[in-house]
Amino acid sequence: MEKYKKILRKNKLKITPKRVSIINYFLQNNKYFTPHQIWEFMKKKFKKIGLSTIYRNLEKFEKIGILTKVEGEENRFYYGICKKTNKKHHHHIICISCHKIRDFDLCNFEQLKKQIEKITEFNIKEHHIFLKGICLNCEREA
Numbered sequence: 001m002e003k004y005k006k007i008l009r010k011n012k013l014k015i016t017p018k019r020v021s022i023i024n025y026f027l028q029n030n031k032y033f034t035p036h037q038i039w040e041f042m043k044k045k046f047k048k049i050g051l052s053t054i055y056r057n058l059e060k061f062e063k064i065g066i067l068t069k070v071e072g073e074e075n076r077f078y079y080g081i082c083k084k085t086n087k088k089h090h091h092h093i094i095c096i097s098c099h100k101i102r103d104f105d106l107c108n109f110e111q112l113k114k115q116i117e118k119i120t121e122f123n124i125k126e127h128h129i130f131l132k133g134i135c136l137n138c139e140r141e142a
């Protein structure tokens with residue numbers, strides 16, 4: 001939690017009980033959630049909280065690297081906690097069965113990049129690799 005508080009401070013976002021609760025919820029579950037699911041959880045803790053507050057905070061958290069946006073089933077958007085908060089280049093993989101999320105910093109895109117640039121005549125500036133799979137736990141249970 002401390003490193004996330006540091007990021008909030010660095011980005012001039014106040015450390016409020018609500019923000020801490022949201023981040024904690026992600027940390028404890030290590031899964032990706034829709035804004036709606038976060039809202040359901042937060043409503044139990046804070047009586048008066050609107051969905052728009054949730055949206056706003058999730059967007060902010062994504063911008064400063066605390067959360068990552070995940071495209072899940074039916075093009076719905078989810079958010080998951082980002083453990084590699086040092087801004088180092090990395091990617092995410094999610095389990096489509098239990099919604100677990102994890103980071104990894106292996107990246108082998110350079111070779112492919114040159115080939116794609118050749119074919120498309122584009123100068124590639126950034127890339128996002130996002131993997132979906134089945135984690136070991138879910139594989140075992142199946």
Ligand SMILES: [Zn+2]
Pocket residue numbers: 068081082083084090091092103
């Ligand atoms: Zn990450």
Ligand SMILES: [Zn+2]
Pocket residue numbers: 095096097098099100134135136137138139
């Ligand atoms: Zn799983």
Ligand SMILES: [Zn+2]
Pocket residue numbers: 089090091106107108109127129
């Ligand atoms: Zn990469």
